[in-house]
Amino acid sequence: MGVSCDLEVDVNGEEVFVVDKFDSFYRECLQKILSSYCGRISKLFAKSKGRTRNLKVIFHDFPGGVGSFELMTRFCYNNGKIEINPFNISLLHCIAYYMEMDKSMCKTHNLFEQAEKSLEEIRYWTWSELLVALKDCQNLLPIASSSGVLNKCLDSLVGRLALACETSPCPSTSSPDSSGFRVSTDTRSTESLKSFSRATWWFDDLVALRPHLIGMAIKSLVSRKFDNGIISKFLFYYQKSKFVTATSNEKREITETVVELLYSLDQSAVSCKSLFVILRVVLNLNISKYGRNKLESMVGSQLDQASLDNLLVPSPIGTNYLYDVNLVLRFIKSFIEGTSSMPLMRLKKVASLMNMYIAEVAPDPSLKPSKFLALVRALPDSARDSYDGIYHAIDMYLEVHAGLSEDERMKVCCALNYEKLSSEAWNHLAQNNKFPSKSAAQALISQQCRLKSLLQDTNQPASPCSFVDTESNGKKDESHDQIVLYAGKLDLSAENEKLKVHLQSMHGRVIELEKVCRKMQTQMTKMMRSRLSSHSNARSLPRLCS
Structure with missing residues (x-):
């Protein structure tokens, strides 16, 4: 043997x-x-x-x-x-x-x-054969990448997609929120649906690929100047489709890959609405801080396209307040820093959205004054033409947070721009006991200065803060009564002595000016009628004494 x-x-x-x-x-x-x-x-x-x-x-x-x-x-x-x-x-x-x-x-x-x-001979393979070879590659990593077979299969696939896009252009798909699924009897809508289908026929085929290969494919498509709008639609579709059967770890990997790829695209081609969908998914996933920052930056850059419901994100676990205020503050920061020359229209649109958001979170009893103030002051003053919305939000906040100290209440009220309050808001503030005396007095002074400015617009010589009522017919000046009444309501401490002296001086001036107003009344009425007859579009003199 x-x-x-x-x-x-x-x-x-x-x-x-x-x-x-x-x-x-x-x-x-x-x-x-x-x-x-x-x-x-x-x-x-x-x-x-x-x-x-x-x-x-x-x-x-x-x-x-x-x-x-x-x-x-x-x-x-x-x-x-x-x-x-x-x-x-x-x-x-x-x-x-x-x-x-x-x-x-x-x-x-x-x-x-x-x-x-x-x-x-790969250029002669059918699309199905190419997909099979590529799917096999993802089970052979990292050897497939090192040997070069993965890159060759991927280059061939991307080349075919790029060629298909060139030969079958899809109008309107570059718009992130445009929908190619609208069905209509209109011929143009039918053609749009066909074009959309031609541009997205490959979506289901590539969903079978793992995030690593998707990342390589999308980066290659971007380098070939492929339509960013179609790419972004695919990435949202990919994330949604893969989540159906994915584990928590797989969902985290998919999300981080999708966010990174979306971040590399032209942001005008990325749907803000879809970004918020991913954002709410991220709340339950422990994705990397790097990926979360990229997602928040993309959302912030398109904040003017968001809605109030988008911003009402629940606060993180372990916090007392209702909504994630810090997240919204980061959105605003990204929005402001996103461009060197922000169009005023976009800025005002965000300001309108923030007014609604601030009013929504104001009744939260756990919202600290510092966070409330940060929300109000996050945007520049030029973003708001009126502060009435902020005033009403502060009014609600002070009502819910009745236990705030005088200093804290004053800090909150300092966020108001009194010169941008309407007469209705000013009148409400003058009688609002929730506001501290200093704040109401400041509003009073701002109102007087505004009246002065309006009177000067009539090009008539008059003393500062004159009151002219062209329709009072000799009635007593009611604004005078408001000032006197409010001055009597103020409970000024010794440290506010200067403010008290100022108000008393103003009171005396108003009494003197009341006499002048009555004498000027008839003359002003005649001048106004004369001006209206010669200038049909002339602005009416304000009713300042009502």
Whole structure:
């Protein structure tokens, strides 16, 4: 009986192939066959020279596992012949690369060269064959990337998509919120639906790819100037479709990939509405801070397209307040910093949205004054033509937060621009006991200065803060009564003595000016009628004494 010799091959811990022979001749045959085609095997046998038994080869990352190893051995025992097609080329290419089955081992029948020649025919493959090869690549990473087969398949796929887009342009898809699914009997709408279908036919096919490959494909499409609007639609579609069966970890990977890719696109092609959908998903996922910052930056840059419902995001777990105010503040910061020259129209649109948001969060009893003030002051004063909305929000805030100190209440009220309050808001403030006395007095002074400015618009010489009522017919000046009444309501402490003196001085001036107003009344009425007759579009004199 010959000497027993065991050769064991452990493939990725999945299975161990054992070759039991009773003569060293068989071991030598095995060695010659495998070594003649596989450089990796040849090197391992060279290291074991002189050993006659109990040889073991361990592969930890053999591409494709046990089935691939059997495929390789069949190639070797078949004199280096095997059928190569789009359905096995990715696997064979990776095996050849991993086992070093190139020209250095076999000049004529090496597997790597055969696979490379087959890849040269990739331009003749059908779309389905190309997809199969690409899907196989994602199961063979990172070998598929190192061998080059992944890049070749991916380049071919992206090239076909780019060519299809050029030959079948899709109008209107570059608009992020445009819908290609609207059905209408109108011929143009039908054509739009067909165009949209032509531009998005590949969506379902690529959903089967993993995030890593999607990232590579999209980056390649972007470099080829592919329509960013179509890309963004695909990414939102991809995220939604993959989430149906994904685990928490997979959802996190998908979201981070989608956000990073969206961030690389032209932001005008990214739907703000869809970004908020992802944002609410992110609340339950522990994505990286880097990815979250990118998402918030994209949302902030399009804040003027958001709605109130979009902003009402629940506060993070562990906080007492109802809504995530800090998130909205970050949105505003991104919006303001997003461009060097912000169009005033966009700024005013965000200000209108913020007025509604501030009014919505004002009744929250857990909202601190500092956060409330930060919301009011987040936008520049030029963004608001009127502060009436902010006044009413402050009124609600002070009502709910009745326990605030005088200083805290005063700080909140300092956020108001009294010069941009309407007469109705000013009259309400003058009688509002929730506002501190200093604030009401400041509003009073602002109102007087505004009256002065309005009177000066009539180009009539008059003392500062004169009151003229062209329709009072000799009635007593009511604004005078309001000032006197309010001055009597003020409860001024010693530290407010200067303010008290100022108000008393104003009171005296108003009494004197009342006499002047009555004398000027008749003359002003005549002048006004004369001006109206000569200038049909002239502005009426304000009724300042009502």
